[in-house]
Amino acid sequence: MNDIDEIKRQARSKMTKCKACRECNGIVCAGQTPGSGGKGNGSTFIRNVSKLKEVCVNMNVIASNEEVSTESDFFGSKVALPVYVAPIGNIKANYGADMSEYEYTYALVEGCGKETIVFSGDGQNLDVLMEPLKAAHDGWIVPTIKPWQKDEMKKRIEMIKLSGCSVCCSDIDAAGLVSLKTGTPAVEFKDTEGLKEIVEAAQMPVIFKGIMTVDAAKKAMEAGAAGIVVSNHGGRVLQDSLSTIEVLEEIADAVGDHMKVFVDGGFRSGSDVFKALALGADGVLIGRPFSIAAIGYHADGVRTYLHQIQNELKETMMMCGCRSISDIKKACVRVMF
Ligand SMILES: Cc1cc2nc3c(=O)[nH]c(=O)nc-3n(C[C@H](O)[C@H](O)[C@H](O)COP(=O)(O)O)c2cc1C
Numbered sequence: 001m002n003d004i005d006e007i008k009r010q011a012r013s014k015m016t017k018c019k020a021c022r023e024c025n026g027i028v029c030a031g032q033t034p035g036s037g038g039k040g041n042g043s044t045f046i047r048n049v050s051k052l053k054e055v056c057v058n059m060n061v062i063a064s065n066e067e068v069s070t071e072s073d074f075f076g077s078k079v080a081l082p083v084y085v086a087p088i089g090n091i092k093a094n095y096g097a098d099m100s101e102y103e104y105t106y107a108l109v110e111g112c113g114k115e116t117i118v119f120s121g122d123g124q125n126l127d128v129l130m131e132p133l134k135a136a137h138d139g140w141i142v143p144t145i146k147p148w149q150k151d152e153m154k155k156r157i158e159m160i161k162l163s164g165c166s167v168c169c170s171d172i173d174a175a176g177l178v179s180l181k182t183g184t185p186a187v188e189f190k191d192t193e194g195l196k197e198i199v200e201a202a203q204m205p206v207i208f209k210g211i212m213t214v215d216a217a218k219k220a221m222e223a224g225a226a227g228i229v230v231s232n233h234g235g236r237v238l239q240d241s242l243s244t245i246e247v248l249e250e251i252a253d254a255v256g257d258h259m260k261v262f263v264d265g266g267f268r269s270g271s272d273v274f275k276a277l278a279l280g281a282d283g284v285l286i287g288r289p290f291s292i293a294a295i296g297y298h299a300d301g302v303r304t305y306l307h308q309i310q311n312e313l314k315e316t317m318m319m320c321g322c323r324s325i326s327d328i329k330k331a332c333v334r335v336m337f
Helices: 002-015 043-052 090-093 101-112 128-132 150-162 172-176 192-202 215-223 244-255 270-278 286-318
Strands: 055-057 073-074 076-078 084-085 118-120 141-145 166-169 207-210 226-229 260-264 283-286 334-336
Touching: 002 286, 055 270, 076 215, 084 118, 084 286, 090 286, 101 118, 101 128, 101 286, 118 128, 118 260, 128 141, 128 150, 141 150, 166 172, 172 207, 192 207, 192 215, 207 215, 207 260, 215 226, 215 244, 226 244, 244 260, 244 270, 244 334, 270 286, 270 334, 283 286
Parallel strands: 084 283, 118 141, 141 166, 166 207, 207 226, 226 260, 260 283
Antiparallel strands: 055 334, 073 076
16 A cells, blocks of 8 residues: 555544544634644644744755665664654544554564554553553563653553663653543653653653653753653643744754654645754654554555655755765755744
8 A cells, every 4th residue: 555545544434533634734623622633723733744844955956876864863763764654642532543552563674674663652541551561572662651650650651671771762742631630540740850760760862752841851851751742642732832843943953962852743845844953962762643544544554655755855955965864964955934
């Protein structure tokens, strides 16, 4: 299966809560949480997508005929391209798709093969965290734990350690998810000390996801994070926020080489990925389009979408004078906002 339109057509017939729009931009699904939309008026999701259009790539064709390579590194593992699958949990509730967490993650992991890495999600039901881990090959999943209150956090980190994963993540912005503040277990906000406790308990590289300011990035760094994801949870935790592409450059500049900087929110094409790499990201996570591909055509759909992104990234690199990921620099783009 190598036709994205057909993958979307199939996905539409298999889910009730997402329209698999021609452009996944948050307009039709504004306010649909649960569902796949952005919170409130949906403006943060919409802005993530629209602001990316205000970064232009600089064509520069006076270059060698050397092959373009998109190969990159993720904490010591070679990946075919610096694009990762973002964690998306509760696939039934959010997409109205008849797929278990295991089946969903299995489709993603199979589709990505040894080419790239899947971040998996978490929920009040422990199965949302643990089921996907059964799909991991050689630990090639990054489990993403919610910021639970202390004891629950420790318990879940211990379970992750037993699963053989070598890097973990916590979406600390999920402290703002109203649905997880009530019931058991409950999420909470973490200060720098709270982040340190997570890093110490994990004893493996920890990535904090949900960083939108230089201040928060510095606190994550002080806590000993190995990386951050510049993310607003795909616009699902706060309306009227800045987009991730608008804050990426200042955060990446402040962090320098001290931590890995990933970004997500609204990235849809290889050319979008190129823009993030130029503005300082080490890698890009993509959420909703991978979900639609997995629901529509399982591993085949995921593989098709991943290869489309890789081909678009290669083409952009080729036309902008870059032959390897490390060639992608700020001068390769012009920011229009
Ligand atoms: C339906 C849905 C469920 C999500 N569940 C999680 C989750 O369990 N953990 C998490 O860290 N992020 C979660 N996210 C946020 C994504 O990881 C990611 O930050 C966001 O979707 C990126 O934006 P994009 O979908 O526009 O690419 C979820 C997003 C959606 C749309």
